[in-house]
Amino acid sequence: MDLINIGIIITYIMIFGAALAVVAFSVMQMVKHPNNAKKTLYTVGGLVVILIISYLIASSEVLPSYEKYHINSGAAKRVGMGLNAFYFLAIGAVLTVIYTEFGKVFKK
Template identity: 40%
Template sequence: MNLHKIIKIVAFALAIIGAIFALMIMAGSDENAESMSGNMLYVAYTVLGIVLLLVVLFVVKGLFAGNIKKTLMTVGAFLAVVIISYVISSGTDLDLKPFNDKGLGITESISKNVGAGLYAFYLLAILAIGSMLYGGAKKLFNK
């Protein structure tokens, strides 16, 4: 039995369990619904864990089967984008007093991390759009 069949069987079993819990929530009372929604969360966490485990497994398997130099260069480029984003974000360009008056406890460090995430997203989006435009233009002009 290969891995694909095992994954299909596990996914089917988890889908049936999730459907049973969903039907129990819809048919039950309010007290029962709260406990059943907790069970649905456990099913969701289990599925998430299985998916993450399989993703890590297949990524590691692919690393050793393919060109590891190219993979490490790609990971390095991604880390460079994240580091550049962290360096250019300041964390002081937002007035934090209104947030802290509401009890949110936002510090300059948190603001800097959020800014770095936004800058990384913007840079990666620009790179993705640019690479799609470049590939489309190259395909157009090579015909």
């Protein structure tokens, strides 16, 4: 084993440890503060709903131009899902900013 392989292995171990710590501390906070946990779970649930809707409306059609990249219908559907989810979330973010700014103007 050369030095680069050892460095990559150590990096993987550190990333796994950090991910494990994030999950552990998140669970600990959810147990300590159940009201905040509900809000977090609602947010995660909303994201899951958006992803499911995005998957359901995504097309699995493989165009002839995709053939040279060996893309199958499943990959095309997942890419479509990702694009749809991005569009939904981006539009939601823009509308939220607009609502917040106009809400401030009309409250004054």
